[in-house]
Amino acid sequence: MQDHDAPRGASAAPPDASHLFPAATPSAALLSGHDWTGSSLGPLPQWCPALRAAASWLASSPVPKWLAWGDELALVYNEAYARILGPKHPTALGASLRTVWAEAWPALEEPVTAALRGEGVYREDFQLQVQQGDTVSPAWFTFWYTPLHDEQGVVRGLLATVWETTDKVKAQQTLADKQAALQTLAAGNLKLEAERLAQRQEIAERYRLAALATNDAIWDWQLADGQVVWNPALARLFGHALEHTDAEWWLSHIHPDDRPRIETSIHAVIDGHETAWTGEYRFRCADGHYAHVFDRGSVLRDAQGRAVRMIGAMLDLSSRKAAEAALRYSEQQFKALFERIDEGFCIIEFLDGPHGPMSDYVHVLANPAYLANAGIANVVGQKVRDMVPDEADAWVDIYRRVLVTGEPVRFERELVKTARYLELAAFRVEPPELRQVAVLFQDVTARHRAEMALRELNDTLERRVAAEVAERLRTEEALRQSQKMEAVGQLTGGIAHDFNNMLAVVLSSLDLLDRKFLADDPRARRFVDAARNGARRAAQLTQRLLAFARQQPLKPEPLDVNKLVAGMSDLLRHSLGGGVQLETVLAGGLWRTHIDPNQLESAILNLAVNARDAMPEAGEGRLTIETANCHLNERYAAGHPGVQAGQYVMVAVTDTGTGMPPDVVAKAFEPFFTTKEVGRGTGLGLSQVYGFVRQSGGHAKIYSEPGHGTTVKLYMPRLMGDVVVVEDVEQAPAGLHGDGQELILVVEDEPSMRALSVESLQELGYRVLEADGAATALRLLEAHADIALLFTDVVMPGMNGRKLADEACRRRPGLKVLFTTGYTRNAVVHNGVLDAGVHLIGKPFTLDELASRVREVLDAV
Incomplete structure (x- = not known):
C-alpha cells in the first residue's frame, strides 16, 4: 500500500544545495529551501562540519528525526517529523526546542538535559501533553536521544528518532479492556458467545485502524492461509509499497544469515504454548540495503489453544545501531587517548574516614602516564592518606572544594614525596552524588627549576638593565633626530620647488632684457647683472635645499673613488x-661604488672648505682624505635608523681644527645651522652633503671633540657584480643657435613661464609653437609634421609631461623631447635617479643654458 501523505512545507532546493543535501535524500528540498538566516544557526554555508554531517544524515532518513543544536537548541527536522508537528511546521524550523514544545517541556526537560550531559536516552510509549488546536491533550511517543558533539568533542546538541505511538497505546488499552471483558464473558454461559464474537470482531477492526495510524510497521499474519496484512508504515520505513503479502515474502527479506534463527524462534512460539515472541534481525529494504529491526509479536489462539493469528510490529533500529556504533567508536577514542596522552590522568572518589566526612579519597582510575609524571606506581585502589600521609590534608582540601562547589581549578604544586613539581587541573565528575573528581596533570619540574634560576639571575641584572635602557634611549634619540631631519627635508624640498618656478621667470626675464634692450646702456646692464647674480645665488640655494631633501636628479655610474x-x-x-x-x-x-661622481666631488670639496674654515688662520693645519672598505654590522645599523647593514666604500675627511661639542655635532647636518659669523656661510653645506649621501643609499657620520678636530665619514654602498666601463665619446662642438628652420613645440601650463620660454627660443633662432596643455599639444603635433623638438614641463594638470611625451613619440617615432621642471620627484626621476634616455633641464635656467641643452638634444644621434 502506497503512502499518500504529501510532505508539507517543502520547496525546491536551490541550485547550490546538492553539496550538502543530495537531491536523492527525502528531505533535501525541505532543509535547503528554508531561510536559516533568522535562526541562531545562521546560513547553511556557515554551519560547522559536525552540524552539517548530522543534518545530512537526518535528511537522508525516512524515519521521523530531529536535532537540536547550540545554546538555543535550534530545531532541524526531516519531512517525516514535519507530519508529527502538524500546524507547528514550518515555523518550527530553526526555532528553539523549548518554544516549539513549550506545552510538553516539563516532561521533556529531564531526558533532553541527560542527552546534553552526554548520555544516550531511550523512552518507549512516553506520555506528553501536546497542543492540538486550542486544547492540550495527552499523546504517547517512543524516542531515542543521542548526544551530538562538535569537532572538539564538546556536546553541542542532541539527535532524536521519534515514533508517535498514541494510536498503538490507545489500541492496546482498548484491546486490554476488551480482552478482560471477553474473559469475563467466557466464564459465563454460552448464550453470550455470539456477543463475544462480535466484540472480538470489533476489537480486530479497531486494531486494524490503529495499525494504520502508527509509525511502526504493523503486521497481521493469518496462520491459516499464510497471508500477511501490513500497515502503511512498511512503505515509510522500508520502502515497500505493499498492503498484502504472504509469509514467505516476509521471511525471504530477512538476511540469509539471520533467517534460520528467526524461523526457528517464531515457530517455537507458534507451536508451543507461549504468546509473545521477539527477535532482532536485518530486513532488506526496497533499495537493497538492510535495516536493523527489532520485531515483536503476539500469538492469538482459539478456544482450543490453536494459533490462528500472529500480530506484531517492526521497529527500525538503524539509527540506534548507528548511535551504538558511534558510541563504541567514541569509547575506543577515549581508551586510545587515555592510554597514549603524555599527561597524567586519574579519577578520585571521596571517602568518609577517621578524620571526618570526605576526609580521604581513593584512586579509582589512572592512566599509564600517571607514573611518568608523578613518580608513583600502582595508584588505583590506593588512598591518598596511605600514599602521602604528610601531604594528604592539603590535597584533600583542594579537591574537596572542587567537589563541593563544582568549580574547576588550575594550580601548580610540589609533590614532596617524589620531589616533582606538578601543573594540575581538576573538575567534578557529574553527578555530584558520585563524589568523584577528575585530575589532569603534568610534570613541570624542569620548567619550574628554570624559572627559579631565571628569578635568581634577574636579581643580578640591574646594571645590565640600566645599560640596555641607556642604549635604547640613545637609539630613540637617534630615531627622533632622523625623523626631524626627514621632516625638515620635506619642508625645505617643498619650498625649493615653488621657489624654483619663481626664479625661472626672474632669470629668463633678466636674460631677455639684457639681450634685447641693454646693449647700449652699461649702467642699466650693471643693474641687471646684479639682479641676475642674486637670482643665480638664490637658485644655488634652492639646489642645496633640494640636495638636502634628497630630491635632486642624480646620474650615478660605477666609480673608482680613489681615482676621483x-x-x-x-x-x-x-x-x-x-x-x-x-x-x-x-x-x-x-671596492667600486655606484654614485654620481660630480655630486661626490662637490661633497668632498664642501667638506674640505668647511674643514679649512674650522682651522685657525695663523699657523698650519692638516687635512686628511682617507678611503677604505668598510662593513657596517647589524648592531651599528640598529643604532642608526635608516642605515642598512652591509658593505660600504668609505671616504673620511679629517681636520686638525677646533672641533665641535656634542650639541653642535647633533645639529651640524640641519639646514641653515652654522657656527660661522654672519656673512661667512649659509648653513647648507653639510646639509647638502648629508642629503646627497642619503639619497645615494649611503650614510654620513661626524666624529668630533673640542680641541681635537673633526672627522666626517661618508659611507657609500659597494657596487656588487661586474663593472661595465663606458668610454666617453667626445662630440664635435656645435653652434648654440638655431638656423631659423627648426620648429619647437613649447608645452607649459603657467602662462608667464610659457611666454618667456617661447620668447627665449625665438631669440635663439628657432621657430616656436606653444600649447597650454597636452590636448592642445597633440593637436599641434598632428597639424605640424615638421616639429623637431617637444619642450614640455613635467608637472601639468591632467596628462603630465611624461605621458604627453610617450603619446607624442608613439604618434611620431623619433621625435626629440626635452623636459623641464622645478621639482624632480615626479614622472622622469625615480629614487633620485634620472630615467634612462631622458633629457631634463631644471628650473630656473639661463638663456645660455637653454641654448646649450636644446642644441645638445637636437644634435643627439
Missing part, C-alpha cells in the same frame, strides 16, 4: 690655500 680623490688634488690645494697641508690615504683594493 686623486684627480681632485689640484682643486683641493687651490681651495685650501697655502696654510693647510693636504694628505691623502688611499686604500689598496678599494
Whole structure:
C-alpha cells in the first residue's frame, strides 16, 4: 500500500544545495529551501562540519528525526517529523526546542538535559501533553536521544528518532479492556458467545485502524492461509509499497544469515504454548540495503489453544545501531587517548574516614602516564592518606572544594614525596552524588627549576638593565633626530620647488632684457647683472635645499673613488690655500661604488672648505682624505635608523681644527645651522652633503671633540657584480643657435613661464609653437609634421609631461623631447635617479643654458 501523505512545507532546493543535501535524500528540498538566516544557526554555508554531517544524515532518513543544536537548541527536522508537528511546521524550523514544545517541556526537560550531559536516552510509549488546536491533550511517543558533539568533542546538541505511538497505546488499552471483558464473558454461559464474537470482531477492526495510524510497521499474519496484512508504515520505513503479502515474502527479506534463527524462534512460539515472541534481525529494504529491526509479536489462539493469528510490529533500529556504533567508536577514542596522552590522568572518589566526612579519597582510575609524571606506581585502589600521609590534608582540601562547589581549578604544586613539581587541573565528575573528581596533570619540574634560576639571575641584572635602557634611549634619540631631519627635508624640498618656478621667470626675464634692450646702456646692464647674480645665488640655494631633501636628479655610474680623490688634488690645494697641508690615504683594493661622481666631488670639496674654515688662520693645519672598505654590522645599523647593514666604500675627511661639542655635532647636518659669523656661510653645506649621501643609499657620520678636530665619514654602498666601463665619446662642438628652420613645440601650463620660454627660443633662432596643455599639444603635433623638438614641463594638470611625451613619440617615432621642471620627484626621476634616455633641464635656467641643452638634444644621434 502506497503512502499518500504529501510532505508539507517543502520547496525546491536551490541550485547550490546538492553539496550538502543530495537531491536523492527525502528531505533535501525541505532543509535547503528554508531561510536559516533568522535562526541562531545562521546560513547553511556557515554551519560547522559536525552540524552539517548530522543534518545530512537526518535528511537522508525516512524515519521521523530531529536535532537540536547550540545554546538555543535550534530545531532541524526531516519531512517525516514535519507530519508529527502538524500546524507547528514550518515555523518550527530553526526555532528553539523549548518554544516549539513549550506545552510538553516539563516532561521533556529531564531526558533532553541527560542527552546534553552526554548520555544516550531511550523512552518507549512516553506520555506528553501536546497542543492540538486550542486544547492540550495527552499523546504517547517512543524516542531515542543521542548526544551530538562538535569537532572538539564538546556536546553541542542532541539527535532524536521519534515514533508517535498514541494510536498503538490507545489500541492496546482498548484491546486490554476488551480482552478482560471477553474473559469475563467466557466464564459465563454460552448464550453470550455470539456477543463475544462480535466484540472480538470489533476489537480486530479497531486494531486494524490503529495499525494504520502508527509509525511502526504493523503486521497481521493469518496462520491459516499464510497471508500477511501490513500497515502503511512498511512503505515509510522500508520502502515497500505493499498492503498484502504472504509469509514467505516476509521471511525471504530477512538476511540469509539471520533467517534460520528467526524461523526457528517464531515457530517455537507458534507451536508451543507461549504468546509473545521477539527477535532482532536485518530486513532488506526496497533499495537493497538492510535495516536493523527489532520485531515483536503476539500469538492469538482459539478456544482450543490453536494459533490462528500472529500480530506484531517492526521497529527500525538503524539509527540506534548507528548511535551504538558511534558510541563504541567514541569509547575506543577515549581508551586510545587515555592510554597514549603524555599527561597524567586519574579519577578520585571521596571517602568518609577517621578524620571526618570526605576526609580521604581513593584512586579509582589512572592512566599509564600517571607514573611518568608523578613518580608513583600502582595508584588505583590506593588512598591518598596511605600514599602521602604528610601531604594528604592539603590535597584533600583542594579537591574537596572542587567537589563541593563544582568549580574547576588550575594550580601548580610540589609533590614532596617524589620531589616533582606538578601543573594540575581538576573538575567534578557529574553527578555530584558520585563524589568523584577528575585530575589532569603534568610534570613541570624542569620548567619550574628554570624559572627559579631565571628569578635568581634577574636579581643580578640591574646594571645590565640600566645599560640596555641607556642604549635604547640613545637609539630613540637617534630615531627622533632622523625623523626631524626627514621632516625638515620635506619642508625645505617643498619650498625649493615653488621657489624654483619663481626664479625661472626672474632669470629668463633678466636674460631677455639684457639681450634685447641693454646693449647700449652699461649702467642699466650693471643693474641687471646684479639682479641676475642674486637670482643665480638664490637658485644655488634652492639646489642645496633640494640636495638636502634628497630630491635632486642624480646620474650615478660605477666609480673608482680613489681615482676621483686623486684627480681632485689640484682643486683641493687651490681651495685650501697655502696654510693647510693636504694628505691623502688611499686604500689598496678599494671596492667600486655606484654614485654620481660630480655630486661626490662637490661633497668632498664642501667638506674640505668647511674643514679649512674650522682651522685657525695663523699657523698650519692638516687635512686628511682617507678611503677604505668598510662593513657596517647589524648592531651599528640598529643604532642608526635608516642605515642598512652591509658593505660600504668609505671616504673620511679629517681636520686638525677646533672641533665641535656634542650639541653642535647633533645639529651640524640641519639646514641653515652654522657656527660661522654672519656673512661667512649659509648653513647648507653639510646639509647638502648629508642629503646627497642619503639619497645615494649611503650614510654620513661626524666624529668630533673640542680641541681635537673633526672627522666626517661618508659611507657609500659597494657596487656588487661586474663593472661595465663606458668610454666617453667626445662630440664635435656645435653652434648654440638655431638656423631659423627648426620648429619647437613649447608645452607649459603657467602662462608667464610659457611666454618667456617661447620668447627665449625665438631669440635663439628657432621657430616656436606653444600649447597650454597636452590636448592642445597633440593637436599641434598632428597639424605640424615638421616639429623637431617637444619642450614640455613635467608637472601639468591632467596628462603630465611624461605621458604627453610617450603619446607624442608613439604618434611620431623619433621625435626629440626635452623636459623641464622645478621639482624632480615626479614622472622622469625615480629614487633620485634620472630615467634612462631622458633629457631634463631644471628650473630656473639661463638663456645660455637653454641654448646649450636644446642644441645638445637636437644634435643627439
